[in-house]
Amino acid sequence: MEENYISKDFLDGYSTYYSYCFENYPKVCRRIHFFRNEFDAKELTKQLLKDDDPEFWEGYLGFIVVKPIPITVIGLTLLKTYSDPEDSRSFWGTRQYLIHLFGKQLKIESLAFQEQDSVIAACATTAIWSMLNKASLNFHTSLKSPSQITRDADNISPDGSRLFPNKGLSILQICQAIVNSGLVSEIKRPNIRHSKEMGQVVSGVYIRKILNAYSSLGIPIILVIKVPFGENYGAHAIAVSGFKFIKPQITAPKDEITWHSDNIEKIYAHDDQWGPFARLTFLNDGELENHWTKNDPKKRPTLVQYIIVPVFPKVRISYEDIEAIVLGLDLILRLFFTNKIVADLVWDIKILYSQDHKNGMRQYPLSEPAKINRLTLSLPKYVWVANCSVAGQKMMEFVFDATGVQNAMLGIDIICFFSRKIRLDLQSFLRTNKQMLEPLIKHKGRGNYYKFFIESL
Numbered sequence: 001m002e003e004n005y006i007s008k009d010f011l012d013g014y015s016t017y018y019s020y021c022f023e024n025y026p027k028v029c030r031r032i033h034f035f036r037n038e039f040d041a042k043e044l045t046k047q048l049l050k051d052d053d054p055e056f057w058e059g060y061l062g063f064i065v066v067k068p069i070p071i072t073v074i075g076l077t078l079l080k081t082y083s084d085p086e087d088s089r090s091f092w093g094t095r096q097y098l099i100h101l102f103g104k105q106l107k108i109e110s111l112a113f114q115e116q117d118s119v120i121a122a123c124a125t126t127a128i129w130s131m132l133n134k135a136s137l138n139f140h141t142s143l144k145s146p147s148q149i150t151r152d153a154d155n156i157s158p159d160g161s162r163l164f165p166n167k168g169l170s171i172l173q174i175c176q177a178i179v180n181s182g183l184v185s186e187i188k189r190p191n192i193r194h195s196k197e198m199g200q201v202v203s204g205v206y207i208r209k210i211l212n213a214y215s216s217l218g219i220p221i222i223l224v225i226k227v228p229f230g231e232n233y234g235a236h237a238i239a240v241s242g243f244k245f246i247k248p249q250i251t252a253p254k255d256e257i258t259w260h261s262d263n264i265e266k267i268y269a270h271d272d273q274w275g276p277f278a279r280l281t282f283l284n285d286g287e288l289e290n291h292w293t294k295n296d297p298k299k300r301p302t303l304v305q306y307i308i309v310p311v312f313p314k315v316r317i318s319y320e321d322i323e324a325i326v327l328g329l330d331l332i333l334r335l336f337f338t339n340k341i342v343a344d345l346v347w348d349i350k351i352l353y354s355q356d357h358k359n360g361m362r363q364y365p366l367s368e369p370a371k372i373n374r375l376t377l378s379l380p381k382y383v384w385v386a387n388c389s390v391a392g393q394k395m396m397e398f399v400f401d402a403t404g405v406q407n408a409m410l411g412i413d414i415i416c417f418f419s420r421k422i423r424l425d426l427q428s429f430l431r432t433n434k435q436m437l438e439p440l441i442k443h444k445g446r447g448n449y450y451k452f453f454i455e456s457l
Helices: 008-016 041-049 123-138 146-153 171-179 204-217 319-336 354-361 368-375 420-432 434-440 446-456
Strands: 002-005 029-035 060-066 074-079 095-101 104-110 184-188 192-195 199-202 221-229 232-245 264-271 275-282 287-289 302-311 345-353 382-390 393-401 411-416
Touching: 008 074, 008 146, 060 095, 060 104, 074 104, 074 275, 095 123, 123 146, 123 171, 123 221, 123 232, 123 264, 146 171, 171 184, 171 221, 171 302, 199 204, 204 221, 204 232, 204 264, 204 302, 204 319, 204 345, 232 275, 319 345, 319 382, 319 393, 319 420, 319 434, 319 446, 345 354, 354 368, 354 382, 411 446, 420 434, 420 446, 434 446
Parallel strands: none
Antiparallel strands: 002 029, 029 060, 060 074, 095 104, 184 302, 192 199, 199 302, 221 232, 221 302, 232 264, 264 275, 275 287, 287 302, 345 382, 382 393, 393 411
């Protein structure tokens, strides 16, 4: 237990609200530290006096700040995730933090969490705050306190009443707060299905695709969800920072497109009412099971209504722009491979830093000249990469400019892992059937894309 701890976030909220209360709330907090290993005060004193003992300090799990206010006492929290022997979980929204404990500098990989107090911040503000803890590291945006984020959202609450105490933020206010932090937001809600209780909600397939597509940027993604609460459903916001894949199953070729993201089984999110890295498991299409569902007497599922993706302003091409092109490419390749492959085509679309894309390219089974040509190629900072694989083997990789103009030809490169004979056969197939195949690419620049496809082989 660390007494008289000064928390920057609480201090800002204290000066905004609590210092004006008649009740004399303290401005200092307590910080509780957690360890995996067991020891007494004497041993801790001994370790603090030592220069270094890696084995002892490797047992450090993180801390929780306890705020001196009623009920909602959980302040800044940094806790490690538990290890996974199968390595099937990916926490892409975490970062490294430096923690100073009685003169010791410790490092921990996590994402900051805290509980909403419904005075300075509600759930959406807290979700934005967690998101900015990572984004501020990668994008040099400003890391603001919850009270600053609430002020950034607007000067009034969604129902027109005062901003403090805060009753929650509207979708527009969430986006405004994100813009004021130096990022922009993409609101995702297509591919909806109808629910008798909730009206229209986002499908599970689409949720997986979006989380997978933008995860490589490393910015936590905000889900606006409907949770079972009492007799009805309540609106809530959480910050997703990781997911878990199940082992892909090899299936026979199908008529419809197959996505790698379909293998996402669970997602992990900061839910300010349940804790950091709270688990959400996919049930039926668009339905999730989490702590809200488990504690509901009727076991009603949690539903997603909006996906809010914070991105850097320079990212101008959205996932939907690239998917429209990929759907056409899938149809073309599916026709070419009819009765020639025994497993289904699987697509994986992600936005990447071009530097990360080049780093991964060093492992590709390409000739040295081919690698050098691509490693030295001038690229925009962000690229969309669409991979097509069969039975786990990558067949083709399409690279697109993520910073360009929507109606332009965004194709930069196509990396083909076929033999020379198959490439020549595919070129001949494309030239011979141009009149039938080109319209399958649903884009205004389909002619340029089709030509790019042929020439890049």
